[in-house]
Amino acid sequence: MANSGKKKATIYDLSVLSGSSPSTVSAVLNGTWRKRRIKESTAELIRSLAETHQYTANRQARGLRSSRSGLVGLLLPVHDNRYFSSLAQTFEAHVRSKGQCPIVVSASRDPEEERKTAETLISYSIDELFICGATDPDGVHEVCEAAGLKHINIDLPGTKVPSVISDNFEGGRLLTEAIIRHFPTDRPLQPRDLYLFGGRNDHASHERIRGFRAVKKELLRDDPDECIQPTGYAANNARKAFDAFYSRHGKLPRGLFVNSSINFEGLLRFMAEHPHDNFTDLVVGCYDYDPFASFLPFPVIMIRQNVEGMIAKAFEVIEQPRAAPRIHLVEPELVPPRTALTGPLDALKDIDLPRGRP
């Protein structure tokens, strides 16, 4: 505790030490000093003092004055999912590269919580907000708009500001077609063999379902309503739906379109309860690539959304002053079974194989 109790150094401390005024110190340390015609030698002195005293600016003070904080927010539905966590990872890298500080918060897909969370972030004077997968993007928009906060939608679109989302119709088509074609031609899939589970009353689900139905009608010649089961985004609700189907038909459908990897976890829960069924005739197509899911013992075809592309596009669009509230589509990618793709973590450096190869 030698000098640890000391408060952090301020520009006033440095101004006393350097014999200059606080405003001079401030200018030197925030880079505006040339504009203020501060002598090089004065700047040098102050910089070295700042160095030795470990000065760092108090961002609350700076933010209060400038009504900017350097914080950039990402509002997520949840953290605990590879799709959203890779979004967070990618978002963070982008924000850090701009010299700002990312602040990632989840709001559980609850419209009320989304708005409250946005309010909270606004009260910290965040500079921009990326609204990702919100259940009520326009509700969050109201809050942002009232505070004059730049914002943009990702993953699920709103109608008031631009949105960057996946082409879910095309993704749904791709995935459905891949499921159907994965079955041998001598035992082709029948329309009632292919079900869709999971998702909700949101834009992404609608589009995926639209793609699903379009391809079914096209390739299987029929598209019964009963095959669409938007059971929400909870794993357990999906599990219950699988249970219900199973107890009615004594088996699962041969082809499954699972609307999100969280729903897929519901399928796992179902399977854990039925360890003696071997699901040999099952093909699963699932939105949101997960490397482990891709290697499950039955064919799992996945869609990987272009996270890097979406984030990059969102950063590009949010900078445009008065961009029209249009939807920017980013194409997702079909991932065949047993595929191990690289992700945002591969960009990080690790130790250099200390003894991987002697």
Added chain:
Amino acid sequence: MANSGKKKATIYDLSVLSGSSPSTVSAVLNGTWRKRRIKESTAELIRSLAETHQYTANRQARGLRSSRSGLVGLLLPVHDNRYFSSLAQTFEAHVRSKGQCPIVVSASRDPEEERKTAETLISYSIDELFICGATDPDGVHEVCEAAGLKHINIDLPGTKVPSVISDNFEGGRLLTEAIIRHFPTDRPLQPRDLYLFGGRNDHASHERIRGFRAVKKELLRDDPDECIQPTGYAANNARKAFDAFYSRHGKLPRGLFVNSSINFEGLLRFMAEHPHDNFTDLVVGCYDYDPFASFLPFPVIMIRQNVEGMIAKAFEVIEQPRAAPRIHLVEPELVPPRTALTGPLDALKDIDLPRGRP
């Protein structure tokens, strides 16, 4: 843009509207008004004005004055991993329940970046910092200590403040024993059949390796050094190590202890390159439960760390004024193959099965 350009209301706006002074408004809105003997009716008036004008306090101003921000930080190695994302999810719930705002940031296991990130968080006057899985916890400690910031270590211990971590020795033992016992007694595992891959020169890896070796010596009577391959935390480094082993021996070890699910992704990458090998005699034990990994086509035994327990304990310990820098061990849990556990997301409400069961 009707009233949207308006700046947010401040206590000064409300003071004019209500005819009281700013300090009265402040006291009413932050709850200290009884102490200041403000009349109930005055408070009522101000509260209703605040309501209709959608007043929310500027947290930077409040934070500047009180040198607290209401922000609680979590410093993670990475986001994109089920273990860390569930830590984030759980952490967030705890912080929110205390009426504060979580701020989750990753530092890529880079000591320099860990310190810089901590500095940044400190410049926002965060109230507490949870240092999770840091490569250099004591380095981060220095920074926190200098700023008088309460902090605690999670997942990887430091020596200066309390740490809440998993019992990795016991976990390593459990996992190793489970791998060995998973093989039939008529074709038991030989010492050189059981390798450990992944991990680094950190406390967790050391302890797991210690447990691994102890059990090998105990049950297999031998424990060759070559079976320990701490290839770091990157997926690709692990993949290279598997490649190297494979090109030397023409096969993988029958038993694999994989030090983290990210390393496990390296195994998947290896397998994607060797699609024609069928890994029927393979048993994998892996740290950090992932529901999809648990259902892979070969036996995968996993360890789930008690995330909720660790976070809860950390919040408990960090409140203690001058807690000794001891290590608090939390027991992890062995998860048999094909097990679907619930996680933090199951606590969230979802739609009520719109038509899961007609």
Added chain:
DNA sequence: AGTCTCTGCACCATCGATTGTGCAAACAAG
């Protein structure tokens, strides 16, 4: 009426950085 005690609030300094403005001293031009 005079003194005391409450009640109910207003005033003002403060947190640390930013930024528009002013003004000496140094220097140049005439």
Added chain:
DNA sequence: CTTGTTTGCACAATCGATGGTGCAGAGACT
């Protein structure tokens, strides 16, 4: 030597909320 320009910086207001202090006016009591 005088006027004008540039250099180099100091001053002071400001952002919005907080909290210590002070002080009128109402009521109580003698």
